[in-house]
Amino acid sequence: MSLIRNGSIVDNDWVNVGDDETLPADVPVFVSLTRWLAERETLMGRNTPIGVTLSSSEAPEAIIDDLDRIQVIALQFPTFKDGRGYSYARLLRERYGFEGEIRASGDVLYDQWFAMSRCGVDAFEVPEGTTIEAFNEAMTEFSLVYQATGDGRQTVMQLRHRS
Amino acid sequence: MYRYDEFDHTLVRERVAQFSGQVKRRLAGEMTEDQFKPLRLMNGLYLQLHAYMLRVAVPYGTLSGKQMHMLAHIARKYDKGYGHFTTRQNIQYNWPKLDEVPAILEDLASVEMHAIQTSGNCIRNVTSDQYAGAAAGEIDDPRIWSEIIRQWSTFHPEFTYLPRKFKFAVAGMREDRAAIRFHDIGIELVKGVDGKVAFDIYAGGGQGRTPMIAPLIGTAVPADDLIAYVESILRVYNMNGRRDNLYKARIKILVHAIGAEEMKRQVEEEFSHAKNDPNLTLPAAEIARIRTYFEAPAFETLPDISDAFEKEKTENKRFADWVHTNVATHKMPGYAIANISLKPIGGVAGDASADQMDVVADLTNEFSFDEVRVTHEQNLTLPHVRKQDLFTLWQKLDATSLGDANLALITDHIVCPGLDYCALANARSIPISQEIAERFEDLDRQHNIGELKIKISGCINACGHHHAGHIGILGVDKKGTEFYQVSLGGSADETPSVGEIVGPAFTEDKIADAIETIVETYLGVRIGGERFLDTYRRIGKEPFKEKLYVTN
Amino acid sequence: MAQHTNKRATTQAVTANRLIDGEVVYFTKAGDWSEKLTDAVVADGKEDCAALFAHAEPAVAALLVVEPYLFEVADEDGTLVPASVREKIRMAGPTIRLDLGKQAVSA
Numbered sequence: 001m002s003l004i005r006n007g008s009i010v011d012n013d014w015v016n017v018g019d020d021e022t023l024p025a026d027v028p029v030f031v032s033l034t035r036w037l038a039e040r041e042t043l044m045g046r047n048t049p050i051g052v053t054l055s056s057s058e059a060p061e062a063i064i065d066d067l068d069r070i071q072v073i074a075l076q077f078p079t080f081k082d083g084r085g086y087s088y089a090r091l092l093r094e095r096y097g098f099e100g101e102i103r104a105s106g107d108v109l110y111d112q113w114f115a116m117s118r119c120g121v122d123a124f125e126v127p128e129g130t131t132i133e134a135f136n137e138a139m140t141e142f143s144l145v146y147q148a149t150g151d152g153r154q155t156v157m158q159l160r161h162r163s
Numbered sequence: 164m165y166r167y168d169e170f171d172h173t174l175v176r177e178r179v180a181q182f183s184g185q186v187k188r189r190l191a192g193e194m195t196e197d198q199f200k201p202l203r204l205m206n207g208l209y210l211q212l213h214a215y216m217l218r219v220a221v222p223y224g225t226l227s228g229k230q231m232h233m234l235a236h237i238a239r240k241y242d243k244g245y246g247h248f249t250t251r252q253n254i255q256y257n258w259p260k261l262d263e264v265p266a267i268l269e270d271l272a273s274v275e276m277h278a279i280q281t282s283g284n285c286i287r288n289v290t291s292d293q294y295a296g297a298a299a300g301e302i303d304d305p306r307i308w309s310e311i312i313r314q315w316s317t318f319h320p321e322f323t324y325l326p327r328k329f330k331f332a333v334a335g336m337r338e339d340r341a342a343i344r345f346h347d348i349g350i351e352l353v354k355g356v357d358g359k360v361a362f363d364i365y366a367g368g369g370q371g372r373t374p375m376i377a378p379l380i381g382t383a384v385p386a387d388d389l390i391a392y393v394e395s396i397l398r399v400y401n402m403n404g405r406r407d408n409l410y411k412a413r414i415k416i417l418v419h420a421i422g423a424e425e426m427k428r429q430v431e432e433e434f435s436h437a438k439n440d441p442n443l444t445l446p447a448a449e450i451a452r453i454r455t456y457f458e459a460p461a462f463e464t465l466p467d468i469s470d471a472f473e474k475e476k477t478e479n480k481r482f483a484d485w486v487h488t489n490v491a492t493h494k495m496p497g498y499a500i501a502n503i504s505l506k507p508i509g510g511v512a513g514d515a516s517a518d519q520m521d522v523v524a525d526l527t528n529e530f531s532f533d534e535v536r537v538t539h540e541q542n543l544t545l546p547h548v549r550k551q552d553l554f555t556l557w558q559k560l561d562a563t564s565l566g567d568a569n570l571a572l573i574t575d576h577i578v579c580p581g582l583d584y585c586a587l588a589n590a591r592s593i594p595i596s597q598e599i600a601e602r603f604e605d606l607d608r609q610h611n612i613g614e615l616k617i618k619i620s621g622c623i624n625a626c627g628h629h630h631a632g633h634i635g636i637l638g639v640d641k642k643g644t645e646f647y648q649v650s651l652g653g654s655a656d657e658t659p660s661v662g663e664i665v666g667p668a669f670t671e672d673k674i675a676d677a678i679e680t681i682v683e684t685y686l687g688v689r690i691g692g693e694r695f696l697d698t699y700r701r702i703g704k705e706p707f708k709e710k711l712y713v714t715n
Numbered sequence: 716m717a718q719h720t721n722k723r724a725t726t727q728a729v730t731a732n733r734l735i736d737g738e739v740v741y742f743t744k745a746g747d748w749s750e751k752l753t754d755a756v757v758a759d760g761k762e763d764c765a766a767l768f769a770h771a772e773p774a775v776a777a778l779l780v781v782e783p784y785l786f787e788v789a790d791e792d793g794t795l796v797p798a799s800v801r802e803k804i805r806m807a808g809p810t811i812r813l814d815l816g817k818q819a820v821s822a
Contacts (some may be wrong), residue, residue: 021357023511059402081201081284083324084490086400095436111185111202117321141181144174147322148442156170156314190735195783210781212805213816215737243815258815260736511811582801583809591804593811644797 002130005101005123007139009132012125014051014072019099025080030074031059035064044069056082060092075121077106084154086119091122113138118149164225164534165310165456167275174317175272178279182206183265190262205285205323208264209280212586217259219271219280223291223309223333224252224537227478228528231535233274234518241267245516247303248505250577250628251330252279252290252537255570257584264686274470284314285323286397287330292340293536294459295296297546299494302352303360304457305335311445311453315390322397326404327412329397330369334540334657342539342655344368345412345631348396353383360386362485366396367418368427374661375415378423380430388434388451391443399426444526459524460532465497469550484606485557485568499530499550503543503560504567504575512578512596513541517566522563530556537654540577540616542570571615572609574600577628581621581638582645588621590638592646596617598675603682612682615695618653631655633696634681636664636674647674650708651681652699665704677711684710721799724787727764728795729771730753730802731780737807739817740780742771748780750817752806753795757788 001011014028019035023042027052028049036043036052044052051072052063063070073092075085085104092098103123104116113124113135126135148155167175182202189199207218219234226234234254238246241263242256247253259267271277280287288388289309296304316322322329332346334565345348345368355361361383367378386390400414403421418426437443475691476483494669503523506512514550515523523543527535530552531545538544548556560566569575576599581592603609618632622639629635635650646668653662667679682695689698699707729742740748740811741755753794758767762784774780787798797803 007691056406075636080198081324082406083284083322083326084406086321086324087398094440109198111198115318115323120318141184142174142177142318144170144177145320146317147172147319156174157446159170159450160168160452161446166788188779192778196775210732210737212801213737213739213808214732258737262735401774582804583811588801591800591810597811640800645800 002128003103003123004126004130004132004135005103007132007135009130013050016053023099024143028071030072031061036063036070040066050105054085054088056084057141059084060088060098062063062097064096066094067096067100070100072101072103072123074103074105077104077108077112080107080109080112085121086115089116089119089121090149110134110138114141118145118151118153120150164227164306171223171275171314172272175275175277175279176395178277179205179265179268179272180317182268186261186265187246189479197454201283201324203261204267204283205280206264206696207280208259208261210352210586211257212582212584212588214258215261215264215504216584217264217267217278218249219254219256219258219276219536220281220288221253221276222313223289223295223306224489224539225295225306226404226527226535226537227274228524228533228535230274230276231520231527232263233270233276235500235524237267237270237518240270245514246366246520247580248513248515248537248541248543250539250541250579250626251281251288251290252293252539254537255422255580256578259481279317282328284327284329286319286325286329286331287681289313289316289333290341290346291333292335293348293538293544294340294491294500294546295335295536296459297500298336298338298349299492300338301494302354303335303336304454305341305350305352307450307457308350308352308362308386308453309333310520311389311450312393315393319397322401325397325401326406327409327414328560329400329414331393331467337657339655339657340538340627341609342631342659344654344659345374345628345659346377348393349377355383355385357385362389362392363385364392366397366430367415367423368659369415370625370628371412371413372410372625373415373615375419376417376659376661377415378426380423380427382484387445388438390445391440392434393432393438394606395430395437397434399429403429408697418651430683443605447707460534462495462498462547463549464493465549465551467496469497472553475554479554480560481566481568482554482557485561485566486553486567486569487610488572490553493547493692495547497550498520499548499552499553500568500589501545501548502524502538503565504569506569506575506600507564507567508569508600508620510564511593512576515543519563519565522559523565526556526559540575568606569609571602571614571616573615575607575616576600577632579619579622579627581618581627582620585621585626587624588638589623589640590621590647592619592621592627592636592638595636595638595647595674598671599678602675602679612686613692613694615682616677628655630661631651631659632662634678635692641668641707645671647671647677649674649677649681649711651704654696663704665708680710681707717799719743720775721787724785725761725764725787726757727785728757728788729754729783730755730786730805731771731774734778734781737770741778742767742774742783746770748774752788754796755788755795758785765819 364381365377620627650662
């Protein structure tokens with residue numbers, strides 16, 4: 001699994017820590033929502049970035065008060081057909097004002113990247129061997145969009161009526 | 164009707180390129196079928212019993228003559244010379260080849276058509292009233308709002324992977340020819356408190372395994388808030404619809420589970436944010452722009468009575484019969500709405516040959532301001548025909564077996580493709596329709612019976628809308644033999660009702676007899692001008708049950 | 716399709732649709748796919764059928780077919796026929812259009 005962030009393939013030094021595992025020191029870690037809610041104070045006190053993984057049935061409202069203390073939120077896509085994360089991403093970006101990284105993890109494939117990015121996802125755990133060319137291709141398959149999202153892209157309607 | 168601008172054209176072209184890329188990757192083994200399937204479904208491509216099936220979108224059922232000619236061309240060039248018009252106003256081709264679908268899509272794009280989102284767990288074709296812009300009493304042309312919803316829902320990045328498919332229908336007035344109460348979202352245009360266009364928004368209707376009539380969720384929602392409101396419903400659904408069980412994943416299940424009140428509360432909660440989102444406000448300029456495409460055509464000023472038309476009716480009984488059932492009142496004097504039956508006795512309900520499509524295309528151009536509509540009951544409608552032209556029109560239709568005078572009569576069926584085509588079916592449906600139609604072929608008898616809508620499905624998915632049939636027939640498989648279960652009293656109009664099963668299922672050789680028994684029972688007790696549905700609503704199912712299951 | 720597989724069937728063959736054009740095909744003794752059921756190889760009993768399916772399945776990854784499955788067959792006066800109505804129709808073509816599908820070719 002490779003990590004693409006802001007349009008580049010980057011090293012992934014994040015560690016997923018299970019609910020009962022000891023938290024490793026000095027590395028950025030992901031914990032589940034359950035663990036975050038149970039140990040927020042400890043986690044917030046760490047000297048490395050902290051991330052929360054939301055399963056596809058965990059809406060981000062649960063961490064709405066902590067968003068400025070979390071650097072990355074990982075949204076799980078257990079199968080690419082489970083589209084709940086798209087709504088979660090938009091809520092995080094557009095309603096709750098989350099400014100950290102939103103990372104799509106799980107079954108995250110070529111044909112979903114563009115829609116995910118429009119919803120506010122800016123990092124993708126992609127299949128090993130994915131090239132940045134493929135990623136860029138996926139991102140530019142459509143030059144126009146009908147709907148406005150938080151990504152600031154001008155919509156077809158706006159283009160039609162610009163004076 | 165709506166015409167693409169450069170932006171619409173670009174998006175459709177890019178979609179064709181995208182799908183071509185996806186097909187290439189699939190054929191090169193870069194994608195498994197499991198990964199490819201949702202993508203091909205979102206371009207309308209199914210795998211059915213005998214072959215692939217391509218479902219082409221006909222937005223709110225509206226076509227120009229040129230587009231109908233292209234549909235004929237596709238049938239000839241890529242398929243086996245015919246197409247099937249569906250209960251969602253689309254057209255299906257039953258024999259396309261996967262590697263030719265990109266070329267089909269390119270041909271479609273050249274006439275502003277596509278197969279986008281006609282399948283898959285996304286927002287599907289928005290359907291509407293086939294009499295839009297022609298019938299009197301419309302609050303506003305529902306297709307304006309259908310087009311707005313269409314663009315908003317096309318490639319919507321948040322709603323591409325919903326729990327299940329999502330279907331919209333829009334009616335422009337209280338009289339409902341679009342079956343809005345049986346849709347995931349059904350919209351009725353109403354007058355708001357300020358006298359302007361507003362929407363009563365129903366959510367959670369559907370047929371399938373668990374038929375439900377959509378409850379009212381939003382009352383008189385102002386036009387400006389339409390997109391914010393439907394986006395709110397979709398978000399609530401996307402986040403809360405079931406993902407664990409495909410058969411319980413529609414919004415109707417969610418609404419039923421939490422109740423209409425709670426659904427409304429959640430939607431209003433979401434809407435309280437959405438309505439202030441400038442991203443979701445429809446600019447007046449855009450509404451005005453779309454409205455211009457649906458302005459009335461250049462109607463002539465005509466007397467309401469056409470002497471020629473009156474004369475032709477007296478001189479030709481077959482024509483008069485056709486007028487009696489198939490011609491509806493137009494809001495403009497001297498004009499009429501002409502319905503084309505795709506249910507000839509002995510034919511396949513809803514099918515049209517390439518030749519027939521070409522004839523209809525020419526007639527559309529010549530007699531109906533270049534506009535034809537597909538109806539959800541699998542017929543076609545020419546919305547704006549001068550009364551003085553009806554006879555010539557009918558003669559040309561009749562010459563190509565499109566002149567059957569049976570609209571809404573007992574031989575005008577909605578029929579799903581059934582086990583003859585569909586991989587999901589348990590029983591054949593088309594032959595049952597043919598048998599019944601042949602049994603009731605006599606037109607005088609049909610007229611005597613009056614309006615009686617039979618709807619036939621080959622499996623529990625109810626694509627034949629059997630739950631909403633005055634008489635509904637559901638094909639089932641009992642230990643390898645096809646049986647047919649009958650329900651009575653369903654209705655898809657503004658008085659919606661789900662049909663009630665009348666008793667044990669019938670075999671294929673008994674089903675037509677059963678229909679005869681039902682009809683005879685009705686004729687024996689009807690009062691005044693009662694239609695079958697009216698009689699049923701008055702007397703209930705017992706009298707029919709008694710006659711059907713007489714124990715000797 | 717899985718939902719139409721008869722779990723109690725003993726004598727079965729394997730069918731699928733060809734990837735490129737959707738044509739109904741049957742797995743043969745030679746290990747390829749024929750449009751004719753009469754070319755199909757038949758297995759008897761749970762183990763044999765499972766083995767047959769395992770032989771046929773690689774055709775999916777080989778990009779020849781999609782959605783293969785076992786289906787019940789029977790012998791009708793020496794000719795191999797499908798046991799179910801569904802597979803009979805699938806083999807022949809739509810019953811209401813005898814001019815379409817495989818039935819038209821053999822007519």
